[in-house]
Amino acid sequence: MAIGRESVEKLLKFKTTKWKTSITRIESNKISTRGYPLEDLIGTLSFPEMIYLLITGNLPSKKESRMLEAILVSFCDHGVTPPSTQVARLMASTGSPLNNCVSGGILSFGEHHAGALENCMKLLQEGVKEYTEPLDSPKDVKKIAEVLIDKFVQNNRKIPGFGHRYHNEDPRAPKLIEIAQKYGFCGIHTQLALAIQEIISDIKGIKMNVDGANAGILSDMAFDWQLGAGIFMIGRLPGLISHIYEEKTREPPFRKFFGIDEIYYNGVDERFLSKRFRSPENR
Amino acid sequence: MAIGRESVEKLLKFKTTKWKTSITRIESNKISTRGYPLEDLIGTLSFPEMIYLLITGNLPSKKESRMLEAILVSFCDHGVTPPSTQVARLMASTGSPLNNCVSGGILSFGEHHAGALENCMKLLQEGVKEYTEPLDSPKDVKKIAEVLIDKFVQNNRKIPGFGHRYHNEDPRAPKLIEIAQKYGFCGIHTQLALAIQEIISDIKGIKMNVDGANAGILSDMAFDWQLGAGIFMIGRLPGLISHIYEEKTREPPFRKFFGIDEIYYNGVDERFLSKRFRSPENR
């Protein structure tokens, strides 16, 4: 059977087009997101439902959207203590535009800051995947937890999602677990996170933080760990914007965050200062 | 009456502390956002309610939160056509981390792209403020509209919030106006936007776009125009993340978005290419 002209054209177009997307189709006067006319979604979908639809391609159930809503609210702000928020405010103080300050904050999410959610999701998802025995009893989850903790202890590394430099007991974590139980997202990954907590809480007094709780729940909602940082950012952006706006509207511009007497010059001592520069020719 | 020791200490602390905030208070095991324990907000507030609380300091009414929800959904995505989304995907293709790609997108909101919401809010808010006559009839709003349009026409400038390079009739705008009427946010600013549309639609066939509609509505919700870009970013972030994720998971890494034959070298012609470099000494 011959291939129709239309199919060939479609195929050719596919090969030569530079942009392929399944997210939103744009035609004159028509915008369809994940197959739905956008004007049908405005005023009908909640914001978390829209976020879920955009990212996964599917509409969430009511339980999924409410769980995601609680997660996003839990990430919203942590005052001026995070370096990302400090960066955003320092930048706001120089008169930089809002999008620069926001980017400064987002670019500050480094290895030691705001990576815990994603790393903990990866840990839990790989932990569950690698463990091949049937996982139908609490005992099994405890076994995986022991193996995982052992690995981190042996490598002398901190387990992401546990412990917080300002809180012994992060008040967000138990509330999130409570909601996950209510909506049915306290599955194998969340149970694994809880099992880790039980062991390290006994030994070291360290508890699960907001990232550890959400890592378990998001994994039980079937989110790829590679989306962890993205979900955290969606949650934190409103907080960043509030701080930038507060700095811009309530503080004097270009204020000094540090006094000149708070700087210590190590190694730039008198000996150095007395040396005068000799031009390279004479060296 | 003597000033108490505590007051003095508070005053001194105020003077020497470098960070002042009214957004979120952090104490050991306690997080209070705008005065509310955060664990009370998780699972209770919707995400738009939390956004409203963070930014304004107050809880919204149900109508306010539903209106804000519709606005955020309307901004979520416009496919791969915006330069900001193209930038984010180009960066994703180089293997840059998610937060870099997101920042690239956000930093692309320049004078000609994504500034319309804020500029239109400013225009409407200043238009309403400057006009001193009582504004109780549709006729008055029409007058302001005429004055504003005249200014732009005289300066040969485009009115922000009107017209779209892909849509003659942006399907998001009428839907947003409909919702604003339902929730009671079709106030003086939105009416002014509609009056502008009426005039320029008659003359040039140009209609209000998503930014024009939201600029009116957000102004009638009492949002400072300086928050316009922030609200747009909160809405658009999920779309950006979806595109970055799609590029990273569905396309080959480091793909060529352009062929070498799509480059034209103007002024780098044969004459130039034949000239050999003479060292500066011989020039």
Next chain:
Amino acid sequence: MAIGRESVEKLLKFKTTKWKTSITRIESNKISTRGYPLEDLIGTLSFPEMIYLLITGNLPSKKESRMLEAILVSFCDHGVTPPSTQVARLMASTGSPLNNCVSGGILSFGEHHAGALENCMKLLQEGVKEYTEPLDSPKDVKKIAEVLIDKFVQNNRKIPGFGHRYHNEDPRAPKLIEIAQKYGFCGIHTQLALAIQEIISDIKGIKMNVDGANAGILSDMAFDWQLGAGIFMIGRLPGLISHIYEEKTREPPFRKFFGIDEIYYNGVDERFLSKRFRSPENR
């Protein structure tokens, strides 16, 4: 006469190609920058000569390249006092990659920080341009200076390029002027900057800073003021990178730049903390 086939093809290509550039032509195994084979420039041109060639399209004279060299060196670093450097180090401390930290620093160049060079170049270039009388005597330059200062005083604005929050007499400025005199770049723009200094130094004791001196000199070297921020960035980048490297290799990661006791919560007082959240339904 008929147009040749080749010309038509060239024209068509011009119309359909998306990228046009006069900077560097890329062909298989050939790289030509501004018409010169790149391998001829490597090891022959100094770095400032290459910068000049890239930006202007022409090779500089020896005097031009030495002047540019002095300017770039003068911008290299100002310790940890600039907010941009503080931002870069805060970000380095979170474990963010080098390019993120560099971008954080560069994005911090806002209205109140690092904009002085560009703004002063604009001021001097427009000042010289607007003033139509023949400018052949020191008296004329003084007249423009008076008019310019008057404008700023009337608008209660700071003149960019003059005064420094850490130095009454910026040691870089007189050295740069001295070099400019040696190489012949103390033209009308630099003289205008010096005339401004003379007046405001007498009245307010304010002297020219590094930006004021370089603004005059770069203008006399015929650089467009729109390139000011770019030249500053090229000069400052090595300093930023040194600080990021120092933070990453000499300081403990994720250190606290601020103690929790350095935060003051204004308006987040007891009254607020005692209020418990009521769900939106009950408001």
Next chain:
Amino acid sequence: MAIGRESVEKLLKFKTTKWKTSITRIESNKISTRGYPLEDLIGTLSFPEMIYLLITGNLPSKKESRMLEAILVSFCDHGVTPPSTQVARLMASTGSPLNNCVSGGILSFGEHHAGALENCMKLLQEGVKEYTEPLDSPKDVKKIAEVLIDKFVQNNRKIPGFGHRYHNEDPRAPKLIEIAQKYGFCGIHTQLALAIQEIISDIKGIKMNVDGANAGILSDMAFDWQLGAGIFMIGRLPGLISHIYEEKTREPPFRKFFGIDEIYYNGVDERFLSKRFRSPENR
């Protein structure tokens, strides 16, 4: 012996100060970089000498500064083909300020783009370090090369610093090697890079690129591989700025880099478009 009061104060200050630096000391009217008064360096040091001093803390020899100069020139530009340059120009087209466009370019240096220098430096430095036998004959270097290539082949990975998607023979590499030989920087690391080239050139016809050559040379100049990305950025920044300036001054603002017909919607087909949204309650 008692510790003097001054020492104690110095110690205390060290403990409480938040900023420590050995790079530049700022005092009123005094700026000392690496111990030298900055005004002594302006007009005396070349820009690469200043870069070397800032980064390493020491003044370079004439050979070191000339080698670094050649390396920086070699990195300056590669036309509009790199994604980082495309990103910078797309952003310039939206009217974003120069520092945003520069940051967009810098943030595009991802895993697959511009990481080769640093990765190749790491590879060569670790290769030389791990290999414990005395390394005094070309035969030894060849052995390390074989071991390294084997590792990459077994893991099915590309060796960083070799091969280029536009050049079979990168014209910059042999020129840089030639200069390194002249100045005496063709040491063990560069020889290792050349040995790798010899083997893979024979087998696969793949040659060293600009990054491979510079990785060897910079390693032989004793630069830490962690500084690789920084040195590349210093070299590339002038190119990025030239392209942003060209886009802003020669092209129409907000131009379309892609036509709407260059987008292919995979999976957003008719079936999807015909489905109308049902509110979540009815699902």
